[in-house]
Amino acid sequence: MDKTFALIKPDAYPRREAIIEDIKKCGFTILKQSEPKPTKEQFEEFYAEHKERHFFNDLVAFMQSGPIVAMVLQKENAVPDWRKTIGPTNSLKAKEEAPESLRAKYGTDGQANACHGSANDDDAKREIEFCRVRYLDP
Numbered sequence: 001m002d003k004t005f006a007l008i009k010p011d012a013y014p015r016r017e018a019i020i021e022d023i024k025k026c027g028f029t030i031l032k033q034s035e036p037k038p039t040k041e042q043f044e045e046f047y048a049e050h051k052e053r054h055f056f057n058d059l060v061a062f063m064q065s066g067p068i069v070a071m072v073l074q075k076e077n078a079v080p081d082w083r084k085t086i087g088p089t090n091s092l093k094a095k096e097e098a099p100e101s102l103r104a105k106y107g108t109d110g111q112a113n114a115c116h117g118s119a120n121d122d123d124a125k126r127e128i129e130f131c132r133v134r135y136l137d138p
């Protein structure tokens, strides 16, 4: 069955138990779950595709601002379904357009948006592998 990679970001960590309940209610099986502490360099590698974007340094600093939860989620159509479950990137837009989405419920704005989800199957494979090697598996 399909898998995707999810993060609960630092802004939403205090509400992680509610988010995890929502994830299960939406039909995802949590295959793996950990609370890694990636270094600045590991986050820079994880978000390498954004390194030319104006928000890159802020994003890396934000991701290091507190604890996170990393998960491998399984479900039919896991990648698109998880993207739909979390909603639009900007939580302010999510609150307007997808009020039931996790970014609407638990996020704040364009940066502090509660959750990450792999963009496509190739990214899901890369991110699961990256985190398996770096910190997801013992």
Ligand code: ATP
Residues within 6 Å of the ligand: 050, 055, 058, 059, 088, 089, 110, 111, 112, 113, 115, 116, 117, 118, 119
């Ligand atoms: P993610 O990759 O976290 O699932 P996404 O694919 O919806 O999010 P991207 O465009 O890949 O969005 O941006 C990655 C992350 O960078 C966003 O989730 C958000 O935390 C941050 N971000 C995106 N745009 C901005 C911005 N304009 N200002 C600040 N932070 C931003």
